[in-house]
Amino acid sequence: MKPKIFIARGISSKELLDSVFDRYNIKDRTLKYGEYGKPYLASGDLFFNLSHCGDMVVCAVCNREVGVDIQRIDYRKNVINKVCSQEEAAEIRTPEDFTKMWVLKESFAKCDGRGLSYGLKNINTKNLKDSEVFQIGDFLVATCYNTR
């Protein structure tokens, strides 16, 4: 299934996660952490991922591994040099282009579980399957639930 997205403002990631667990009637909320720090439910009842930016927090839930990222629309030249191929860099003309590239790569790497250790330059945003981006106010949110 496609991930379901829950977004809140002004609460902590933990508060949002608790409300999501309430909604899905998750009783055993014991968390474990992957090798690179990605939290997951020990019971395996539900897959989730969290992201925050400023006072915005987002939680994606799915029946398989999922990654989510939220970012205020921004532009960082240093980051383009660090995480984009030449082809990708050539297509980034606006802060929206930049932020879309960033949240797509981040959500993929978070779905994988390695996060930044994955090496965001190794992710070609043109080849992503089952990734989606949407805008909410000044923010872009991306989800990914397939890293193949």
Place this chain on the structure above:
Amino acid sequence: MKDKVINLIAETLDVDKKKINEKTNLVKDLEVESLDLVDLVGAFEEEFGVEIADKDIKNLQTVGDIIKYAEEHEA
């Protein structure tokens, strides 16, 4: 080296450098998010001519960690 790194962090993250010392934790004290961290890594690489491997980024948790990395990898 310490001053150069602190100046770089202050400039890249737009933080008052008086708030930064070797014990400053990037996430807890400066509220650095992943985009800021990669921005900082990019600025660091350009300033010091040193590439930080992706697998090492998660180990850079404090300003002291970055200073140590700079000293160990200085050309």
